[in-house]
Amino acid sequence: MALKWDSATPGRTPRRLQHFAAVLLACLGTLAIAPAAQAQGRLDEQFDDETKPWQEIAVQFPAMPSEADLLPFDVSATATQRFALDAKSLTLGSDAVVRYTLVTQSAAGARNVSYEGIRCASLEYEIYALGHADGTWSRARRDQWQPIVNNAMNRQQAALVQDYFCMANSPAGGVGEMLRRLRRHETLTKDLTR
Numbered sequence: 001m002a003l004k005w006d007s008a009t010p011g012r013t014p015r016r017l018q019h020f021a022a023v024l025l026a027c028l029g030t031l032a033i034a035p036a037a038q039a040q041g042r043l044d045e046q047f048d049d050e051t052k053p054w055q056e057i058a059v060q061f062p063a064m065p066s067e068a069d070l071l072p073f074d075v076s077a078t079a080t081q082r083f084a085l086d087a088k089s090l091t092l093g094s095d096a097v098v099r100y101t102l103v104t105q106s107a108a109g110a111r112n113v114s115y116e117g118i119r120c121a122s123l124e125y126e127i128y129a130l131g132h133a134d135g136t137w138s139r140a141r142r143d144q145w146q147p148i149v150n151n152a153m154n155r156q157q158a159a160l161v162q163d164y165f166c167m168a169n170s171p172a173g174g175v176g177e178m179l180r181r182l183r184r185h186e187t188l189t190k191d192l193t194r
Contacts, residue, residue, distance in 0.1 A: 054121070055095065059128050061115055061137045062089040065101050071182040075159045081106050083156045085182060089115070092175050096121060098165045101131070102156065114140070118157060120166035123148050125157040163187035 065086035072084040086101035093099060097117045104112045113131030118124070124145040129137040150158035164181050166172055172188055181187065 056097065057093050057095045059099070059115075059117070061129055062086070062101055064131055064135045065089065065103060065113065070103055071179070073159060073164070073182060073185070075155045079155065083159075085160070087179055087182070090175050090179060092171055092178075096171060098160075098171055098178070099128075100160075104156070116157070118148070118161055118165055119145065120161065120171050121169050123161060123166070123169070125154065163189065 065088070069087045070084035071087050072082060075081075075083055082105045084103045084105075086103065089099070089101035091099045097119050099115070099117045102114050102116055104114070114127050115129045115131070115137065117126045117128060119126075122145070125148050126143060126145045127140040128143055129139055131137055146154075148154055148157045148161055150162075164172070164178055164187065167188055172178070
């Protein structure tokens with residue numbers, strides 16, 4: 001299609017050229033909107049990820065702990081049991097669960113070994129398995145998430161959450177940072193007072 005200039009009215013743009021310019025501007029406007037729409041789509045995806053239900057990863061039991069790898073930690077001044085965490089078992093999963101082997105020893109010398117997980121986002125814990133003297137694990141009868149309450153029943157989980165693992169409902173750093181705090185007995189509350 002050839003555009004003809006209307007020479008009879010100088011300074012006026014022919015209607016076809018005006019139409020062409022309007023179509024061109026509309027196309028350019030659409031091209032400018034496309035990247036913004038893509039960015040909005042990515043933003044919507046991020047929010048969709050936040051609203052998806054949380055999914056726990058498959059749990060694999062670690063090797064039984066050795067004495068050399070146990071890191072003792074304080075629970076309270078009145079605790080009658082001693083608690084230690086197996087350094088080699090400590091992991092932070094892609095599901096944001098901190099998993100570890102806990103060794104509990106009574107004043108009389110009785111020893112319990114459990115493989116557990118703590119979810120900082122919901123302040124819950126789960127006991128996955130119990131260890132036996134022959135070096136094997138058996139699934140815990142009640143392997144479900146339970147709230148962490150700082151009482152005599154789960155004071156050890158509360159101490160791990162408050163002092164070593166969680167801050168603002170998120171894991172407080174990676175495994176290396178958690179192990180450093182445990183080894184040096186530097187609690188998160190001490191770190192905050194510096």
